[in-house]
Amino acid sequence: MTSKANQRELSAKTESLFRDVNERIAETSERFESDEAQFMCECSDSGCAERLEVPLAEYEQVREDPTTFVLNPKHVEPEIEKIVKHRHGYAVVRKVDDVVARIVRGLDPRADPA
Numbered sequence: 582m583t584s585k586a587n588q589r590e591l592s593a594k595t596e597s598l599f600r601d602v603n604e605r606i607a608e609t610s611e612r613f614e615s616d617e618a619q620f621m622c623e624c625s626d627s628g629c630a631e632r633l634e635v636p637l638a639e640y641e642q643v644r645e646d647p648t649t650f651v652l653n654p655k656h657v658e659p660e661i662e663k664i665v666k667h668r669h670g671y672a673v674v675r676k677v678d679d680v681v682a683r684i685v686r687g688l689d690p691r692a693d694p695a
Contacts, residue, residue, distance in 0.1 A: 586680065592625035592661060593676075593684035596650055599623040603651075604690050607640055622671075624656035631656075633671040647689035648676040 603620045610618035622631040654672040661681045666673035676682040
C-alpha cells in the first residue's frame with residue numbers, strides 16, 4: 582500500500598472514530614431532549630478537539646448518508662471531500678475520494694449488518 586493510500590485510510594478511520602463519538606453525544610442529547618449539541622469536529626486530524634454547535638435535526642440529516650460529516654470549514658481536505666452545505670460555525674462535507682468513501686461506509690455505525 583502506498584503512503585498516499587495509507588494516509589487516505591488513516592483519514593477515513595479517524596473521521597469515522599469522531600463520528601462514533603458524535604453518535605454517543607447525539608444519543609445523550611436526545612435523552613435530555615436537547616435541540617442541539619456540541620459535536621466533535623469530524624475532520625481527519627486525530628488531535629483535533631474542536632467542538633461544533635449543531636442542531637440535532639441537522640446532525641440527523643447528515644447521518645442519513647454515511648459519506649457525509651460535520652467539520653470546521655477550515656479543516657476540509659479538498660482531495661478527499663467537498664463542502665455540500667455551509668452553516669454558521671461548521672460545514673457538511675461529502676467524501677469524494679472513492680477509497681475514503683468505501684471505508685467510511687464500511688465503518689458506519691448505523692449501517693445494516695450484512
